[in-house]
Amino acid sequence: MSVIVFVEHDGGIIKKKNFEAVQYAAVIAQKTGATVTAVILGNIADAEIEKLGEYGAQKVLHVEDKRLDELHPRAYTSAILTAIEKENAKIIVALNDINGRAVAPRIAIKLKAGLLAGALTYPDLDKGFVIKKAVYAGKAFAYVNITSDAKVIMLMPNTFPLVKSEGKATIEKLAVNFGAKDFGIKVKEVSKVTGEVSLSDAALVVSGGRGMKGPENWYLIEDLAMELGAATACSRPVSDADWRPHHEHVGQTGGTIRPDLYIAVGISGAIQHLAGVNGSKTIVVINRDPEAPFFKAANYGVVGDAMEVLPRLTEAVKKFKLHK
Amino acid sequence: MKILVCISQVPDTSTKVVLKDNNTAIESNGVTYIINPYDEWYGLIRAIELKETGVASQIDLVTVGKANTEPVIRKALALGGDKAIRIDVESNDPYLTAVYIADYAKSENYDLILCGKESIDYNNGTVGSMLAELLDMDYIGFATGIQIEGTNAIVNREVEGGEETDTCNFPLVISCQKGVAEARIPNMRGIMAARTRPLNVVTPSAVEPVTSILSYELPPAKAGVKLVDPADMDQLVKLLHSEAKVI
Ligand SMILES: Cc1cc2nc3c(=O)[nH]c(=O)nc-3n(C[C@H](O)[C@H](O)[C@H](O)COP(=O)(O)OP(=O)(O)OC[C@H]3O[C@@H](n4cnc5c(N)ncnc54)[C@H](O)[C@@H]3O)c2cc1C
Numbered sequence: 001m002s003v004i005v006f007v008e009h010d011g012g013i014i015k016k017k018n019f020e021a022v023q024y025a026a027v028i029a030q031k032t033g034a035t036v037t038a039v040i041l042g043n044i045a046d047a048e049i050e051k052l053g054e055y056g057a058q059k060v061l062h063v064e065d066k067r068l069d070e071l072h073p074r075a076y077t078s079a080i081l082t083a084i085e086k087e088n089a090k091i092i093v094a095l096n097d098i099n100g101r102a103v104a105p106r107i108a109i110k111l112k113a114g115l116l117a118g119a120l121t122y123p124d125l126d127k128g129f130v131i132k133k134a135v136y137a138g139k140a141f142a143y144v145n146i147t148s149d150a151k152v153i154m155l156m157p158n159t160f161p162l163v164k165s166e167g168k169a170t171i172e173k174l175a176v177n178f179g180a181k182d183f184g185i186k187v188k189e190v191s192k193v194t195g196e197v198s199l200s201d202a203a204l205v206v207s208g209g210r211g212m213k214g215p216e217n218w219y220l221i222e223d224l225a226m227e228l229g230a231a232t233a234c235s236r237p238v239s240d241a242d243w244r245p246h247h248e249h250v251g252q253t254g255g256t257i258r259p260d261l262y263i264a265v266g267i268s269g270a271i272q273h274l275a276g277v278n279g280s281k282t283i284v285v286i287n288r289d290p291e292a293p294f295f296k297a298a299n300y301g302v303v304g305d306a307m308e309v310l311p312r313l314t315e316a317v318k319k320f321k322l323h324k
Numbered sequence: 325m326k327i328l329v330c331i332s333q334v335p336d337t338s339t340k341v342v343l344k345d346n347n348t349a350i351e352s353n354g355v356t357y358i359i360n361p362y363d364e365w366y367g368l369i370r371a372i373e374l375k376e377t378g379v380a381s382q383i384d385l386v387t388v389g390k391a392n393t394e395p396v397i398r399k400a401l402a403l404g405g406d407k408a409i410r411i412d413v414e415s416n417d418p419y420l421t422a423v424y425i426a427d428y429a430k431s432e433n434y435d436l437i438l439c440g441k442e443s444i445d446y447n448n449g450t451v452g453s454m455l456a457e458l459l460d461m462d463y464i465g466f467a468t469g470i471q472i473e474g475t476n477a478i479v480n481r482e483v484e485g486g487e488e489t490d491t492c493n494f495p496l497v498i499s500c501q502k503g504v505a506e507a508r509i510p511n512m513r514g515i516m517a518a519r520t521r522p523l524n525v526v527t528p529s530a531v532e533p534v535t536s537i538l539s540y541e542l543p544p545a546k547a548g549v550k551l552v553d554p555a556d557m558d559q560l561v562k563l564l565h566s567e568a569k570v571i
Pocket of ligand 1: 077134207209210212235237250251252253254262265266267268269270271272276286287288289292305306361501
């Protein structure tokens with residue numbers, strides 16, 4: 001028996017969060033006495049695929065079909081199901097991200113499997129198959145028992161730190177009989193901002209609110225983010241006013257993130273905003289109003305004007321990096 | 325073109341979560357319920373726009389919930405929609421929710437099914453994709469724009485670090501987020517009209533549960549904020565490095 005983990009890649013490069021998924025699957029396999037088989041789709045070099053072994057994959061099934069470089073949820077589902085049958089897998093691991101959400105739910109239906117979206121813990125097998133997840137965008141947590149025989153788990157990125165090992169994975173090419181409707185979606189145009197750290201899996205995030213006054217001051221946020229290697233985010237009014245692109249908006253009606261460090265600048269800390277970010281391990285709040293509610297949710301606070309504090313902080317980070 | 329819009333009732337975003345029954349349930353007393361913002365602001369409004377421009381001929385709304393969800397579905401009808409269907413069962417499992425809706429929808433031949441990116445209570449964001457599988461349809465998630473040309477949908481969607489434009493034939497399920505439409509407020513005429521629009525109650529199909537929620541927990545309280553002198557950002561960096569160990 002094996003645990004199957006679906007591994008995405010970005011133009012032939014495997015990202016950190018995908019190694020996290022493999023490592024997560026490896027721990028479950030160990031707990032349940034199974035092996036780990038990763039499934040990877042599209043154009044990617046064996047040298048890159050081999051890295052999955054370092055995080056616990058014993059075998060990798062690679063479906064070499066260029067069409068899979070684009071997301072085709074039905075084709076991805078066919079490919080992963082082929083792997084599931086071949087490996088006789090009952091536990092499937094994917095990520096709780098855009099592609100994961102397009103594919104894992106389809107697999108859950110096919111397998112009549114209970115699905116858990118946004119896993120924050122390994123399954124507790126003493127109580128059944130119980131996993132913790134955030135609900136109400138992090139205002140509370142639920143302990144969910146997956147009671148079906150087959151199980152699909154979507155791991156929340158940036159939940160478990162990676163530990164590299166010496167492991168090696170064998171790579172097998174997998175042939176898939178795709179269905180007539182598998183490539184019904186045609187991709188016409190892709191526009192990606194390159195070089196930016198993507199928000200959903202960033203370890204460090206610098207975020208700005210209405211206190212930044214206007215888009216012309218955002219270079220202060222970006223300079224700090226660049227120095228830290230952080231992603232940038234914003235509060236909802238900021239994206240509503242088109243100061244920032246809407247995918248940067250975090251909170252109960254935007255993205256939910258759980259970085260190691262969240263620096264909130266000129267954000268008051270409304271309940272809807274906090275909901276999306278209070279899973280962050282460390283929160284720094286920079287606000288000129290000492291009464292701002294965000295300070296109650298913060299680990300570190302700086303009461304001051306963002307326009308003065310931000311350049312100072314960026315300089316301090318620069319200095320720190322030089323002397324490290 | 326016939327559209328189905330999925331509507332979920334959720335607690336108002338300003339709700340503070342209170343647990344009860346030994347942490348096995350979330351208190352609903354005193355909670356105000358609203359239409360899930362993604363369903364209302366984006367899915368429903370886009371459907372209404374498509375009808376106003378003559379692209380859609382019929383809009384049905386569906387919700388899975390007991391009688392206490394009727395005020396919310398009536399509010400949705402006040403914004404627009406020809407009729408509503410309430411599947412008479414409470415569900416907090418996306419698998420069951422999807423099966424209930426699909427069992428109703430399969431004989432109705434919808435061309436387009438719109439749902440929100442996720443519901444803001446259980447945050448699964450998986451019902452749309454499950455519906456697509458159950459109904460043998462294509463699925464495009466995280467849409468930021470929807471145009472219709474003939475029997476073809478042109479959909480902008482979020483991808484990691486950017487956007488993509490896809491085209492796809494009907495039938496199709498799309499999950500919607502910001503960009504798909506602009507929020508509206510129901511007007512008096514809509515509210516009056518909603519009263520006379522049919523709200524059909526449907527018995528759910530029988531399906532075995534696949535998950536159960538054992539208990540809930542609130543996040544641990546923060547230990548208290550440590551204030552740092554705004555003139556001394558070296559100190560903050562030092563704390564982040566040696567105390568918080570995040571940089
Ligand atoms: C249904 C619903 C859903 C919502 N969903 C979300 C959501 O998902 N995400 C979200 O963020 N919001 C959401 N909101 C909005 C939320 O209630 C708040 O209005 C919003 O978060 C406030 O944004 P802000 O903190 O940027 O602005 P404000 O509340 O205006 O706060 C600005 C802060 O900047 C500080 N400031 C001003 N000048 C300076 C300066 N020079 N230096 C330092 N600090 C300064 C001020 O002291 C203040 O604390 C939602 C609201 C509703 C009703």
